[in-house]
Amino acid sequence: MADAGGITKTWIKKHVILYTGATRHPFTVRIRDGSIDPSAFKRWLAQDYVFVREFVPFMASVLIKASKQSPEDMEVVLGGLASLSGEIDWFKREASKRDVSLANLTVHNATRNYCRLLEKLTLPEVEYAVAITAFWAIEAVYQESFAHCLEDGNNTPPELVEACQRWGSPGFREYCRSLQQIANRCLEKAPEHVVAAAETTFITILEHEIEFWNVSSGGT
Numbered sequence: 471m472a473d474a475g476g477i478t479k480t481w482i483k484k485h486v487i488l489y490t491g492a493t494r495h496p497f498t499v500r501i502r503d504g505s506i507d508p509s510a511f512k513r514w515l516a517q518d519y520v521f522v523r524e525f526v527p528f529m530a531s532v533l534i535k536a537s538k539q540s541p542e543d544m545e546v547v548l549g550g551l552a553s554l555s556g557e558i559d560w561f562k563r564e565a566s567k568r569d570v571s572l573a574n575l576t577v578h579n580a581t582r583n584y585c586r587l588l589e590k591l592t593l594p595e596v597e598y599a600v601a602i603t604a605f606w607a608i609e610a611v612y613q614e615s616f617a618h619c620l621e622d623g624n625n626t627p628p629e630l631v632e633a634c635q636r637w638g639s640p641g642f643r644e645y646c647r648s649l650q651q652i653a654n655r656c657l658e659k660a661p662e663h664v665v666a667a668a669e670t671t672f673i674t675i676l677e678h679e680i681e682f683w684n685v686s687s688g689g690t
């Protein structure tokens with residue numbers, strides 16, 4: 471990924487085991503190999519619908535913090551927030567196509583725990599540098615995971631290509647790069663304790679992403 475370098479790039483290297491665990495998880499590698507079990511994809515679809523609905527207030531909280539920092543930051547975050555309305559519609563259409571009910575869903579523990587983290591990160595006392603780093607990390611994991619399903623040599627089932635393109639497209643890669651640049655700039659100016667909190671949050675997000683993929687793969 472042509473990333474923005476900076477502090478976040480050093481964290482990707484420092485925590486490469488976790489980062490690889492989140493961005494090359496068996497769930498998405500099976501999509502790329504064409505060996506994904508349809509029931510696993512349906513499980514992921516339902517759980518990610520729950521996640522994306524919780525992602526909205528978190529992104530709104532980042533937008534508020536960004537608006538106090540810089541007009542450019544606010545516009546990048548606003549672009550992401552604006553796309554969520556269409557994303558929720560996409561989940562509903564996909565669920566309907568695949569006979570996945572989005573009503574009375576069983577919310578798995580990994581999904582519930584990840585949503586609880588989002589709620590904590592939404593709080594006003596969470597520093598902007600921590601919040602924007604979290605936002606970038608969450609988006610970057612999906613970007614790298616699904617871009618891999620579209621790269622040369624993939625055997626991704628045709629009916630799953632659109633899902634992979636949602637997060638694996640060059641446009642989404644550029645959006646993630648913009649978020650990474652903002653995070654790097656904030657971290658360069660941040661006091662040490664804030665940088666430490668952002669790194670801890672980065673690690674925690676990778677752990678939650680791995681647990682979330684595990685559920686889709688049939689884990690607990």
Ligand SMILES: Cc1ncc(CO)c(N)n1
Pocket residue numbers: 518521522608609611612679682
């Ligand atoms: C669990 C999860 N992480 C990241 C994204 C990217 O928005 C998503 N849709 N779901």
